[in-house]
Amino acid sequence: xxxxxxxxxxxxxxxxxxxxxxxxxxxxxxxxxxxxxxxxxxxxxxxxxxxxxxxxxxxxxxxxxxxxxxxxxxxxxxxxxxxxxxxxxxxxxxxxxxxxxxxxxxxxxxxxxxxxxxxxxxxxxxxxxxxxxxxxxxxxxxxxxxxxxxxxxxxxxxxxxxxxxxxxxxxxxxxxxxxxxxxxxxxxxxxxxxxxxxxxxxxxxxxxxxxxxxxxxxxxxxxxxxxxxxxxxxxxxxxxxxxxxxxxxxxxxxxxxxxxxxxxxxxxxxxxxxxxxxxxxxxxxxxxxxxxxxxxxxxxxxxxxxxxxxxxxxxxxxxxxxxxxxxxxxxxxxxxxxxxxxxxxxxxxxxxxxxxxxxxxxxxxxxxxxxxxxxxxxxxxxxxxxxxxxxxxxxxxxxxxxxxxxxxxxxxxxxxxxxxxxxxxxxxxxxxxxxxxxxxxxxxxxxxxxxxxxxxxxxxxxxxxxxxxxxxxxxxxxxxxxxxxxxxxxxxxxxxxxxxxxxxxxxxxxxxxxxxxxxxxxxxxxxxxxxxxxxxxxxxxx
Amino acid sequence: xxxxxxxxxxxxxxxxxxxxxxxxxxxxxxxxxxxxxxxxxxxxxxxxxxxxxxxxxxxxxxxxxxxxxxxxxxxxxxxxxxxxxxxxxxxxxxxxxxxxxxxxxxxxxxxxxxxxxxxxxxxxxxxxxxxxxxxxxxxx
Numbered sequence: 001x002x003x004x005x006x007x008x009x010x011x012x013x014x015x016x017x018x019x020x021x022x023x024x025x026x027x028x029x030x031x032x033x034x035x036x037x038x039x040x041x042x043x044x045x046x047x048x049x050x051x052x053x054x055x056x057x058x059x060x061x062x063x064x065x066x067x068x069x070x071x072x073x074x075x076x077x078x079x080x081x082x083x084x085x086x087x088x089x090x091x092x093x094x095x096x097x098x099x100x101x102x103x104x105x106x107x108x109x110x111x112x113x114x115x116x117x118x119x120x121x122x123x124x125x126x127x128x129x130x131x132x133x134x135x136x137x138x139x140x141x142x143x144x145x146x147x148x149x150x151x152x153x154x155x156x157x158x159x160x161x162x163x164x165x166x167x168x169x170x171x172x173x174x175x176x177x178x179x180x181x182x183x184x185x186x187x188x189x190x191x192x193x194x195x196x197x198x199x200x201x202x203x204x205x206x207x208x209x210x211x212x213x214x215x216x217x218x219x220x221x222x223x224x225x226x227x228x229x230x231x232x233x234x235x236x237x238x239x240x241x242x243x244x245x246x247x248x249x250x251x252x253x254x255x256x257x258x259x260x261x262x263x264x265x266x267x268x269x270x271x272x273x274x275x276x277x278x279x280x281x282x283x284x285x286x287x288x289x290x291x292x293x294x295x296x297x298x299x300x301x302x303x304x305x306x307x308x309x310x311x312x313x314x315x316x317x318x319x320x321x322x323x324x325x326x327x328x329x330x331x332x333x334x335x336x337x338x339x340x341x342x343x344x345x346x347x348x349x350x351x352x353x354x355x356x357x358x359x360x361x362x363x364x365x366x367x368x369x370x371x372x373x374x375x376x377x378x379x380x381x382x383x384x385x386x387x388x389x390x391x392x393x394x395x396x397x398x399x400x401x402x403x404x405x406x407x408x409x410x411x412x413x414x415x416x417x418x419x420x421x422x423x424x425x426x427x428x429x430x431x432x433x434x435x436x437x438x439x440x441x442x443x444x445x446x447x448x449x450x451x452x453x454x455x456x457x458x459x460x461x462x463x464x465x466x467x468x469x470x471x472x473x474x475x476x477x478x479x480x481x482x483x484x485x486x487x488x489x490x491x492x493x494x495x496x497x498x499x500x501x502x503x504x505x506x507x508x509x510x511x512x513x514x515x516x517x518x519x520x521x522x523x524x525x526x527x528x529x530x531x532x533x534x535x536x537x538x539x540x541x542x
Numbered sequence: 543x544x545x546x547x548x549x550x551x552x553x554x555x556x557x558x559x560x561x562x563x564x565x566x567x568x569x570x571x572x573x574x575x576x577x578x579x580x581x582x583x584x585x586x587x588x589x590x591x592x593x594x595x596x597x598x599x600x601x602x603x604x605x606x607x608x609x610x611x612x613x614x615x616x617x618x619x620x621x622x623x624x625x626x627x628x629x630x631x632x633x634x635x636x637x638x639x640x641x642x643x644x645x646x647x648x649x650x651x652x653x654x655x656x657x658x659x660x661x662x663x664x665x666x667x668x669x670x671x672x673x674x675x676x677x678x679x680x681x682x
Contacts, residue, residue: 007664007676014662021657022631038601039631121602151666151676157638158611158669161604226667237608242577276615278668280677287680 001064001363002147002291004112011154012109015116019043020102027099042160044118045101049415052096055118056108060128060146060170061089061366063113065357068364070111072349078104083349085334085342087406087457088167089127089366090118094413122160123153123233127169129177130367133292134375136323139191142172144289145198145225148280152226159233163240164248166233167205170198179368179460179484181213182206184250185232190219197221202232202262203254206454210490211251214259216266224270226279231269235262295361299326299378311386313435314397319382330360330374330385331367333396333404337433338426341407342370344394351392359385368457368484369406369445371399401438402446402511403429406457410450410467411474417450419467419474420500424448427504432511441511444524445483460484462525463510464491465503476503480510480536481528494533495541506540513539546633546655547643549621554593574625581609588618596641598626607639614640614670630654634661640670 004012019039026036033047040046044055056071063071071091075083078100079093086092096104108114117124126146133141149168153159159166169180172189180186186201197219204213220228239257241247254262306312320329332352335341344352352372356364359381360374367373377385389395398404405428408414410421425448432438447461451468458464464479475497482491498506511524513536518527528536544553558572561579564587572593575581584594594613596606610622621643624636628646633655636644644650665673 005680007679010663011666018661035629038629121604154666155635155662156667157635157665158607159604160635161602161607161632163604234608238605242603242605272615276668278675280675281681283681284677 001062002059002143002288008151009109009112012112012114012116015043015114016102016105016109019105023098023102038120041120042117042122043105044115045096045098046119047415048094048413049411050413051094052098052101053092053094053413054096054101054104054115055086055090055092056113056115057118057125058090058113058366059150060126060132060143061130061368062128062132062143063364063366064362065353065364067111067113068349068353068356070108070113072346072353074104074107075349076346082343082345084340084409085344085366085370085372087368087370087408087455088125089130089368090125091366092409094409116154119165120160121162121164121166123156123162123166123168126150126153127167127178127183127368129171129173130365130373131177131320131329131375132172132365133294134322134324134327134329135173135175136321137173137175138323139172139189140196141289141292142170142189143292144285145187145189146170147288147291148226148285149229152229158230159237162233162237163242164245164250166236166250174486176484176486176488177367179457179488181488182210182457182460182484183213185229186213187225192219195221198225200228200232203251203259205249205251206457206459207249208246208452208454209249209252209255210454210459211255212488212490213251214254216259216263222285223279223282224274227274227276228266228270230278231266231273234269234273235265239265294324295363295376297324297327297376299380301326302380304379304382308383310390310395310397311383313439314386314395315382317397317401317439318399322376324376326379328377328379328382330377330382331399332372332374332389332394333398334371334394335398335404335429336393336396337403337429339429340422341405341425344372348392348394351388351394355385355388369404371404397435398438400443400445402432402441402444403438404445405429406445406447406461408449408451408456410448410456414450416453417467418452418469419450419476421448421450421456421467424465424467424476424500424503427500428507431504431508441514442523444511446507447482457484458482459490460488461491462523462528463507465507468497470497474500476500478503478506478510478540480533481525483525487525492533494537509539510536544623544643544645545650546652547621548637549642551621554621556593558593558595575606575609577603577605579609581612582616584613584618585616588613588616588620591618591620593621593623594618595623595625595645598624598628601627601629601632607635610636610639610641611670630658634658638665638669638671638673
């Protein structure tokens with residue numbers, strides 16, 4: 001894991017002092033809410049329906065047990081004893097008092113954490129593959145690159161007032177676990193003729209106009225990457241639309257001028273920017289990479305005892321192969337049946353921290369699907385880990401199944417929402433509570449957003465649900481066929497919307513159609529892609 | 543009105559003209575860029591300009607930051623002024639992009655500005671100012 005040096009620490013400490021002063025001015029009435037808004041937004045503080053919400057950055061979703069315990073401590077001391085892990089691998093606290101914000105940031109800074117650029121029209125937290133460093137199929141660990149980008153983008157003087165927010169994801173596997181092409185910039189690290197570099201995709205995103213990022217450059221060398229990204233951002237900052245907030249993301253610019261024209265403009269800008277000497281030497285990437293060296297593996301390759309049937313189910317569903325023999329990747333589901341997707345209590349956060357410290361070389365990851373990963377667990381320890389999780393009600397064996405739902409906070413918390421997301425997620429999970437039934441349905445990614453902004457990734461759901469407001473009544477539209485993985489696609493609306501119970505029924509009917517029509521090992525989405533929408537529509541509306 | 547200026551030369555007396563007017567005539571030595579204007583249009587004329595004023599009609603419109611860097615990167619040495627909805631918490635970023643004078647619409651507290659400019663001892667990235675990025679300090 002990356003460790004701050006004095007420079008990194010000084011910047012985070014300075015930001016705490018800076019923000020303390022801004023909050024003080026606000027509370028004293030020296031600045032208005034209007035003037036305070038851009039300042040708090042640069043620091044992840046939102047005014048929501050009921051209270052302030054603070055979003056804390058978890059860079060590329062990686063943290064150690066000390067940091068994880070701090071997240072529990074903050075939930076306990078400053079919030080209502082729980083936190084909410086988000087689709088951008090961050091954590092949000094929903095019940096924060098303005099006057100305590102600076103204290104929270106100060107506590108976070110003691111464990112090398114912050115809330116810098118977790119909101120605002122700037123470059124947001126860099127996201128990555130939750131299996132980085134552990135995945136058998138990766139070309140290289142993407143996290144050093146993500147850390148390089150974190151530093152480059154922190155307080156970037158030119159790109160802090162972009163037309164709109166800007167999200168970057170970095171992966172290094174052909175399997176995409178980070179929805180890379182649904183980001184403003186997606187980077188896939190590859191090796192070409194022995195040299196490392198990045199495939200650069202620009203202009204993806206969800207929101208009201210979902211788009212899959214086109215490839216803008218097939219290979220940018222490591223030591224050109226920051227210059228190339230500056231060029232990408234500069235073209236956007238200068239020419240991205242600012243007349244309409246809904247057309248301000250970079251995807252709209254690229255859609256309007258075309259990928260070829262954007263590529264040409266970036267190439268021209270890059271030729272200039274490259275002369276400015278803004279790229280750090282490769283030694284800096286090497287310095288950062290040293291922090292991400294593989295842990296001291298020492299376990300022999302033994303298969304765990306499967307005699308406990310609950311453990312065996314969990315093993316099959318939530319544990320994934322590791323690149324190191326004798327080790328496994330453990331997924332901790334934050335999707336208990338009837339629970340709130342992504343929520344964890346302080347006590348649960350502490351348990352996960354303890355297990356990471358004892359069994360996962362002190363490391364955890366947050367996933368964009370709002371779950372937690374222990375990336376380096378010896379197979380001999382899997383049963384002990386499972387027992388620890390089970391005792392904390394964290395052993396739901398539903399990874400990637402229909403109840404592993406991504407949901408935004410929705411109208412229960414969010415001031416932008418049109419409809420509630422959480423109760424729909426709870427009802428669907430409850431309807432499919434039977435594990436055998438879920439496992440029979442197999443991988444089925446269901447994602448719920450409470451408004452068109454699509455924070456719940458409904459466009460990328462095999463089944464997506466979008467809550468809208470229809471004449472004052474919550475209404476839910478269904479989409480099928482989306483994917484945020486390497487088979488990326490945008491879901492299509494299947495027909496008129498439903499009320500809350502109606503959409504649960506419709507989802508159930510869709511699963512019946514799938515079961516009737518599936519061939520071989522087809523997943524729901526494979527069957528849908530093969531047979532098209534009609535059989536599903538007939539069953540649901542017929 | 544210029545409230546903060548970080549240059550030692552004389553303030554130019556000539557009123558600034560629009561980019562179109564400048565490109566049409568011009569013996570003007572001061573020009574004003576609106577957010578829509580392409581700063582690169584001025585590159586052939588930088589030697590004879592003493593003031594470029596960049597308008598910020600709304601603080602949220604960040605195009606002026608790119609305009610400033612482009613001008614400095616092209617070698618412009620004259621006064622580069624941010625005018626309009628310029629707030630205290632933006633001044634440090636603006637300085638880093640090459641602005642060296644500020645004419646905020648709403649007057650700013652000089653102490654707050656001084657504090658904003660001295661809050662951070664180090665920066666992560668190279669920009670249009672003299673600040674040495676942290677990666678360079680790390681690697682010499």
